[in-house]
Amino acid sequence: MVPYPKGMPEPKQPVGRPRDSQIDHAIASATRALLAERGYAKLTVDAVASRAGIGKAAIYRRFATKQEMIFAATVHDMEAQPPPDAGSLRGDLEAICAIIAEQLSTAAPDVLHGLLADIHSDASLGARFTGTFIERERFVIDTVLARAVERGELAAAPDSGIVHALLLGPIFYWLLILIGDRAELPELVRTTAGAVAETLLR
Amino acid sequence: MVPYPKGMPEPKQPVGRPRDSQIDHAIASATRALLAERGYAKLTVDAVASRAGIGKAAIYRRFATKQEMIFAATVHDMEAQPPPDAGSLRGDLEAICAIIAEQLSTAAPDVLHGLLADIHSDASLGARFTGTFIERERFVIDTVLARAVERGELAAAPDSGIVHALLLGPIFYWLLILIGDRAELPELVRTTAGAVAETLLR
Amino acid sequence: MVPYPKGMPEPKQPVGRPRDSQIDHAIASATRALLAERGYAKLTVDAVASRAGIGKAAIYRRFATKQEMIFAATVHDMEAQPPPDAGSLRGDLEAICAIIAEQLSTAAPDVLHGLLADIHSDASLGARFTGTFIERERFVIDTVLARAVERGELAAAPDSGIVHALLLGPIFYWLLILIGDRAELPELVRTTAGAVAETLLR
Amino acid sequence: MVPYPKGMPEPKQPVGRPRDSQIDHAIASATRALLAERGYAKLTVDAVASRAGIGKAAIYRRFATKQEMIFAATVHDMEAQPPPDAGSLRGDLEAICAIIAEQLSTAAPDVLHGLLADIHSDASLGARFTGTFIERERFVIDTVLARAVERGELAAAPDSGIVHALLLGPIFYWLLILIGDRAELPELVRTTAGAVAETLLR
DNA sequence: ACTTAAACGAGACGGTACGTCCCGTCTTTGC
DNA sequence: GCAAAGACGGGACGTACCGTCTCGTTTAAGT
Numbered sequence: 018m019v020p021y022p023k024g025m026p027e028p029k030q031p032v033g034r035p036r037d038s039q040i041d042h043a044i045a046s047a048t049r050a051l052l053a054e055r056g057y058a059k060l061t062v063d064a065v066a067s068r069a070g071i072g073k074a075a076i077y078r079r080f081a082t083k084q085e086m087i088f089a090a091t092v093h094d095m096e097a098q099p100p101p102d103a104g105s106l107r108g109d110l111e112a113i114c115a116i117i118a119e120q121l122s123t124a125a126p127d128v129l130h131g132l133l134a135d136i137h138s139d140a141s142l143g144a145r146f147t148g149t150f151i152e153r154e155r156f157v158i159d160t161v162l163a164r165a166v167e168r169g170e171l172a173a174a175p176d177s178g179i180v181h182a183l184l185l186g187p188i189f190y191w192l193l194i195l196i197g198d199r200a201e202l203p204e205l206v207r208t209t210a211g212a213v214a215e216t217l218l219r
Numbered sequence: 220m221v222p223y224p225k226g227m228p229e230p231k232q233p234v235g236r237p238r239d240s241q242i243d244h245a246i247a248s249a250t251r252a253l254l255a256e257r258g259y260a261k262l263t264v265d266a267v268a269s270r271a272g273i274g275k276a277a278i279y280r281r282f283a284t285k286q287e288m289i290f291a292a293t294v295h296d297m298e299a300q301p302p303p304d305a306g307s308l309r310g311d312l313e314a315i316c317a318i319i320a321e322q323l324s325t326a327a328p329d330v331l332h333g334l335l336a337d338i339h340s341d342a343s344l345g346a347r348f349t350g351t352f353i354e355r356e357r358f359v360i361d362t363v364l365a366r367a368v369e370r371g372e373l374a375a376a377p378d379s380g381i382v383h384a385l386l387l388g389p390i391f392y393w394l395l396i397l398i399g400d401r402a403e404l405p406e407l408v409r410t411t412a413g414a415v416a417e418t419l420l421r
Numbered sequence: 422m423v424p425y426p427k428g429m430p431e432p433k434q435p436v437g438r439p440r441d442s443q444i445d446h447a448i449a450s451a452t453r454a455l456l457a458e459r460g461y462a463k464l465t466v467d468a469v470a471s472r473a474g475i476g477k478a479a480i481y482r483r484f485a486t487k488q489e490m491i492f493a494a495t496v497h498d499m500e501a502q503p504p505p506d507a508g509s510l511r512g513d514l515e516a517i518c519a520i521i522a523e524q525l526s527t528a529a530p531d532v533l534h535g536l537l538a539d540i541h542s543d544a545s546l547g548a549r550f551t552g553t554f555i556e557r558e559r560f561v562i563d564t565v566l567a568r569a570v571e572r573g574e575l576a577a578a579p580d581s582g583i584v585h586a587l588l589l590g591p592i593f594y595w596l597l598i599l600i601g602d603r604a605e606l607p608e609l610v611r612t613t614a615g616a617v618a619e620t621l622l623r
Numbered sequence: 624m625v626p627y628p629k630g631m632p633e634p635k636q637p638v639g640r641p642r643d644s645q646i647d648h649a650i651a652s653a654t655r656a657l658l659a660e661r662g663y664a665k666l667t668v669d670a671v672a673s674r675a676g677i678g679k680a681a682i683y684r685r686f687a688t689k690q691e692m693i694f695a696a697t698v699h700d701m702e703a704q705p706p707p708d709a710g711s712l713r714g715d716l717e718a719i720c721a722i723i724a725e726q727l728s729t730a731a732p733d734v735l736h737g738l739l740a741d742i743h744s745d746a747s748l749g750a751r752f753t754g755t756f757i758e759r760e761r762f763v764i765d766t767v768l769a770r771a772v773e774r775g776e777l778a779a780a781p782d783s784g785i786v787h788a789l790l791l792g793p794i795f796y797w798l799l800i801l802i803g804d805r806a807e808l809p810e811l812v813r814t815t816a817g818a819v820a821e822t823l824l825r
Numbered sequence: 826a827c828t829t830a831a832a833c834g835a836g837a838c839g840g841t842a843c844g845t846c847c848c849g850t851c852t853t854t855g856c
Numbered sequence: 857g858c859a860a861a862g863a864c865g866g867g868a869c870g871t872a873c874c875g876t877c878t879c880g881t882t883t884a885a886g887t
Contacts, residue, residue, distance in 0.1 A: 033831025034883045040833085058340035061873060072834040077875065127339040133395070134336035137329045138260035143398075151397065178399055179389075179407055183414060186392030187384040193335070194391065195353065196345075197380055205381055212385060212418040216410065235861030236852045242864085263842060274865040279844065444859090462744035465847060476860040481849065531743040537799070538740035541733045542664035547802075555801065582803055583793075583811055587818060590796030591788040597739070598795065599757065600749075601784055609785055616789060616822040620814065639835030640878045646838085667868060678839040683870065 036078075043069040044076055048090035057131030060087070084135040084142060091128060095120050097153050100160040106170045106217065109161040110184060111210035117154075118188050118202050126196055155181060165217075175217060183213050238281070245271040246278055250292035254326075259333030262289070286337040286344060293334060294348075297322055299355050302362035308372045308419065311363040312386060313412035319356075320390050320404050328398055357383060367419075377419060385415050447473040448480055452494035461535030464491070488539040488546060495528055495536065501557055504564035510574045510621065513565040514588060515614035521558075522592050522606050530600055559585060569621075579621060587617050642685070649675040650682055654696035658730075663737030666693070690741040690748060697738060698752075701726055703759050706766035712776045712823065715767040716790060717816035723760075724794050724808050732802055761787060771823075781823060789819045 047069035051060050062083050066073045080086040101112035121129065136146045158181055162174040187209045191197040197205075249271035253262050264285050268275045282288040303314035323331065338348045360383055364376040389411045393399040399407075451473035455464050466487050470477045484490040505516035525533065540550045562585055566578040591613045595601045601609075653675035657666050668689050672679045686692040707718035727735065742752045764787055768780040793815045797803045803811075 031831090032885075033829075034833080035885090036832065037883095056340055057336070062875080063873075066834090070834085072836085073875085074835090074877085075833065078832075081875090083874075127336070130332070130336040130339045134259070134329070134332040137332045137398075138258060147398075178393075178397060179403070179410055182389040182393040182397060182399070182407060183411060185396075186388030186390070187381075188388070189392050189396065190388030191380075191384040193339075194387075195380060195384060196339075196349075197384070201381070205384060208381055208418065209385060212414045215417060216414040233861095234854075236863045237854090238863065239852090264844080265842075268865090272865085274867085275844080276846085276866085277864060280863070283844095285843080460744055461740070466849080467847075470860090474860085476862085477849085478851085478861090479859065482858095485849090487848075531740070534736070534740040534743045538663070538733075538736040541736045541799075541802075542662060551802075582797075582801060583807070583814055586793040586797040586801060586803070586811060587815060589800075590792030590794070591785075592792070593796050593800065594792030595784075595788040598791075599784060599788060600743075600753075601788070605785070609788060612785055612822065613789060616818045619821060620818040637835095637879085639880090640837045642837065643878090668870085669868075672839090676839085678841090679870085680840085680872090681838060684837070687870095689869080 040069070040071055040075050041079070043071060044079070044086065045090040045093060048087060052087070052091070052128050053125070056125070057087075057128045062086070084132075084139075087128075087132065087135075091124060091132065092150075095150075098157070100157045100164075102164070106161065106165040106168075107210060107214035109164070110214055111206060113154075113157055113161065114184055114188060114206045114210050115203075117185055118192075118206050121188065121192050122199055122202065126193055129193055154185070158184070171217060180213065180217070183216070184209065242271070242273055242277055243281070245273060246281070246288065247292040247295055250289060254289070254293070254330050258327070259289075259330045264288070286341065289334060290338070290344060290347075293326065293330065294352065297352070300359070302359045302366075304366070308363070308367040308370075309412060309416035311366070312416055313408060315356075315359055315363065316386055316390060316408045316412050317405075319387055320394075320408050323390065323394050324401055324404065328395055331395055356387065360386070373419060382415065382419070385418070386411065444473070444475055444479055445483070447475060448483070448490065449494040449497060452491060456491070456495070456532050457529070460529075461491075461532045466490070488536075488543075491532075491536065491539075495532060496554075502561070504561045504568075506568070510565065510569040510572075511614060511618035513568070514617055515610060517558075517561055517565065518588055518592060518610045518614050519607075521589055522596075522610050525592065525596050526603055526606065530597055533597055558589065562588070575621060584617065584621070587620070588613065646675070646677055646681050647685070649677060650685070650692065651696040651699055654693060658693070658697070658734050662731070663693075663734045668692070690745065693738060694742070694748060694751075697730065697734065698756065701756070704763070706763045706770075708770070712767065712771040712774075713816060713820035715770070716820055717812060719760075719763055719767065720790055720794060720812045720816050721809075723791055724798075724812050727794065727798050728805055728808065732799055735799055760791065764790070777823060786819065786823070789822070790815065 044065065047065045048060070051064055051068060055064075060083075062073055062076060065086070066076055076086060080089060098116050101109050101116075103109050103112055136142045155177060158177050159174070162171065162177060162180065165171045166174050187205060188202075191202070191205055192199075246267060249267045250262070253266055253270060257266075262285075264275060264278060267288070268278055278288060282291065300318050303311050303318075305311050305314055338344045357379060360379050361376070364373065364379060364382065367373045368376055389407060390404075393404070393407055394401075448469065451469045452464070455468055455472060459468075464487075466477055466480060469490070470480055480490055484493060502520050505513050505520075507513050507516055540546045559581055562581050563578070566575065566581060566584065569575045570578055591609060592606075595606070595609055596603075650671065653671045654666070657670055657674060661670075666689075668679060668682060671692070672682055682692060686695060704722050707715050707722075709715050709718055742748045761783060764783050765780070768777065768783060768786065771777045772780050793811060794808075797808070797811055798805075
């Protein structure tokens with residue numbers, strides 16, 4: 018995630034005291050710790066500043082809003098993954114699914130819901146979310162489908178939106194709505210990927 | 220949905236002026252109207268009271284928190300649907316899927332996300348959500364699967380949790396994450412139900 | 422004090438169930454008890470009704486406002502005293518002073534201040550207060566002064582307003598502002614009456 | 624009056640943004656203006672904040688309750704007056720009396736009563752009131768009496784509490800209870816001071 | 826070494842909404 | 857047909873956060 022969404026059109030010659038990168042880490046750590054301790058709804062910016070031993074201004078110098086701060090602290094390590102290449106459509110789908118399941122599992126459901134709610138309460142945040150997370154997955158799925166066409170597994174690439182929903186929906190539903198047992202995730206991943214693969218392959 | 224979550228375990232002999240059921244409706248209507256007009260994040264209790272032409276106390280007499288109020292107003296008319304009986308597993312699954320898609324479509328994504336976030340930020344609300352919406356769907360799915368076993372379509376009923384996720388996950392994902400075009404919902408429903416049916420029937 | 426300030430221009434033929442006079446006492450008792458326990462500022466009508474074992478409507482059927490209720494409960498037994506006749510101006514003044522001191526001593530300072538504040542926050546209440554309590558005292562003082570003129574102690578009756586203030590002011594100040602020891606009241610009464618008498622007699 | 628009754632016993636090194644003293648004045652001004660316009664009973668904290676162009680938090684950062692705020696705003700400019708020295712007991716007493724009459728005349732009776740009621744409904748406010756206003760007057764009276772003893776006017780200083788009540792009681796009674804004409808105040812002051820002086824001088 | 830511009834901790838600021846409390850009125854059911 | 861019980865509209869209270877804004881101090885880079 019971009020650490021300094023505020024400002025910085027061109028990397029102009031810095032003047033004055035530079036930002037302390039330790040503070041970046043302190044903010045992220047404090048945010049994650051407080052999310053784990055008290056949950057998304059009870060997280061306050063003052064508490065983060067206090068826990069991190071810094072002033073609120075240091076936070077708002079880096080992030081425009083509380084939501085940006087949380088976004089950066091939580092999705093920070095969700096680095097973009099290159100499209101998997103397992104050699105078969107089914108293998109690729111299962112890999113995509115497994116990676117998402119793995120990434121989503123690291124956060125508590127209330128945090129994910131809070132984040133999603135905040136994202137969808139504001140059009141510009143929603144656009145950023147779509148432009149990064151959603152587009153990234155769409156690209157991965159498109160790539161995998163294109164390779165399947167190249168390999169001759171598929172005659173033509175189907176609507177990738179629907180494949181996206183079929184493939185990732187069950188994982189989200191399991192983790193966010195059913196709050197299901199994470200031990201069963203591997204089975205769910207396998208079943209989901211299998212169902213999608215068979216449907217696509219007719 | 221239970222209209223008076225506050226108090227009253229046994230329906231004891233009422234004394235004093237009874238609650239005005241018109242106010243129940245006025246609260247729910249005003250809440251829904253304001254959610255539609257201004258969105259979940261900008262809904263205030265004062266605005267609901269003002270719009271409904273009542274005092275705030277009448278709201279807090281019925282609901283312990285703003286979240287309870289919204290919960291009641293939005294999940295209120297999601298009346299339980301009896302399990303469909305289309306004569307075939309595939310038909311039943313498609314019917315379940317279509318009903319959920321229909322119900323979810325009536326609410327804006329930001330409302331659904333706000334609701335889910337609030338539900339999962341509070342244990343008691345979460346329990347009530349699970350106890351109503353989730354259990355209700357689980358029962359519907361279990362019934363449909365049992366009938367398929369009776370008809371000989373299935374040898375044994377599979378894990379209904381996973382079926383639940385496979386069947387409803389894509390719809391949620393489409394509406395809540397992808398914010399996809401609702402015109403494509405029928406196709407998504409058909410595809411999803413088909414995929415699940417084929418997977419179950421091997 | 423007038424027990425039923427609401428309604429009742431003429432004592433017309435009562436229709437229906439008559440008011441329960443026990444309730445009058447219950448209200449007054451509960452009011453006095455709660456004033457003693459929690460003070461004027463924390464007295465609520467609901468608490469009085471609850472303590473008296475009656476409904477709030479029974480209170481508001483008798484008194485137009487909370488203030489009227491307290492007024493009735495606290496100044497109820499301040500029956501009008503006839504002007505004293507001790508045979509001398511000084512004796513009369515001391516008697517007036519002593520009676521007021523005695524009556525004021527029965528109430529806590531916070532109650533008196535609360536009452537006075539409520540009285541002066543509303544013009545109509547203020548008028549009623551002046552029309553009863555103040556006029557009554559003025560009449561007593563005028564009578565005593567007139568008798569002193571008759572007896573030849575005074576050449577002419579002085580401005581009774583100033584005598585009023587000189588005579589009762591120190592008592593009020595002692596009890597309401599200084600919150601002074603009530604054991605010293607007799608001495609204060611004697612000194613005050615003496616000073617006023619000597620001033621009037623030159 | 625102490626501007627910041629909340630916290631801070633020793634004047635330790637201030638950290639962070641200091642309080643804006645303009646806001647202190649704005650609060651006091653707005654409070655006084657609204658008291659004059661709408662009366663004590665109809666004064667609200669929101670109205671004060673709005674009139675002063677500040678947030679409610681700025682008020683509650685300075686004062687624990689609405690009452691503290693009003694207390695500070697109204698007793699604020701009653702600056703302590705040094706004991707008068709007119710050369711005679713009678714002259715001094717009349718000066719004391721006149722100063723009090725002057726100060727009390729600036730406020731409406733409903734404000735004074737409201738203030739007194741609030742002061743006596745709370746022990747801590749009452750203590751502060753006694754510790755400032757009452758003690759200050761007591762000191763002035765003690766000083767004047769001591770000087771009269773030095774001058775040989777009095778053999779020994781009498782009980783200053785009783786002198787206090789005799790001297791200021793009539794003024795309070797006239798302004799707060801009788802709501803008497805302020806044009807007659809000078810005469811009342813002269814008469815009262817004269818009566819007290821003659822009584823003390825035998 | 827000295828200037829300067831920005832970052833820093835602390836916390837006050839305007840604003841908004843929350844959930845509570847109480848007043849005086851209204852509406853049931855039961856005696 | 858009045859009384860208790862208690863719901864009702866209205867409105868103020870004091871609290872909690874948000875995102876911004878001073879304060880006085882600290883830290884580098886550039887003179």
